[in-house]
Amino acid sequence: MVRMSAEERRESVIRAATAEFARGGYHGTSTEAIARRVGVSQPYLFRLFPGKKAIFLAAAERCVEDTIRMFAEAAEGLEGDEALHAMGGAYITTVSEQPERLMMQMQMYLAVAAAEEEGDHEFGEAVRTGWMRLWDTVHLPLGADAKDTTTFMAQGMLINCLVAMGFPADHRVWAGLNPSTADG
Numbered sequence: 001m002v003r004m005s006a007e008e009r010r011e012s013v014i015r016a017a018t019a020e021f022a023r024g025g026y027h028g029t030s031t032e033a034i035a036r037r038v039g040v041s042q043p044y045l046f047r048l049f050p051g052k053k054a055i056f057l058a059a060a061e062r063c064v065e066d067t068i069r070m071f072a073e074a075a076e077g078l079e080g081d082e083a084l085h086a087m088g089g090a091y092i093t094t095v096s097e098q099p100e101r102l103m104m105q106m107q108m109y110l111a112v113a114a115a116e117e118e119g120d121h122e123f124g125e126a127v128r129t130g131w132m133r134l135w136d137t138v139h140l141p142l143g144a145d146a147k148d149t150t151t152f153m154a155q156g157m158l159i160n161c162l163v164a165m166g167f168p169a170d171h172r173v174w175a176g177l178n179p180s181t182a183d184g
Contacts, residue, residue: 009048021056063104135149
């Protein structure tokens, strides 16, 4: 049996945590469930991460990083409407094929709201920083137009809600949102 390095094990924890947090949220997910999914003990988990909050923030950061990379790759060499349609299509494909990523995003926003209400601003700061990096990633390909970027991000949030509610990408409520089914 090949032993994983600490960094490989950290990656396993982040993947497992993403799946667990996507399903149960921050408060509904135990570190025991994450450790069990990875196949390690809780004490080992805490050698890799100082606590549950650090695990959640690492999973949230990975989710944002993956989304940024997906948008950047989709828009590479494109601008304006071409970039818009490429990034929109890539996002719809991603959330359809990787629902855990979408649900992790939704759990990130819920965790921020709950933490901020309790006076914990670390969650909010981390998620807002990632979201602004996401904004910057789509802003330039869309011609650095604030209105177009706002519309794109708002439609993305609508897509998140539609997918979270179980509407398939070809449902009529998606009309105009899905570049692969939109006219023009």
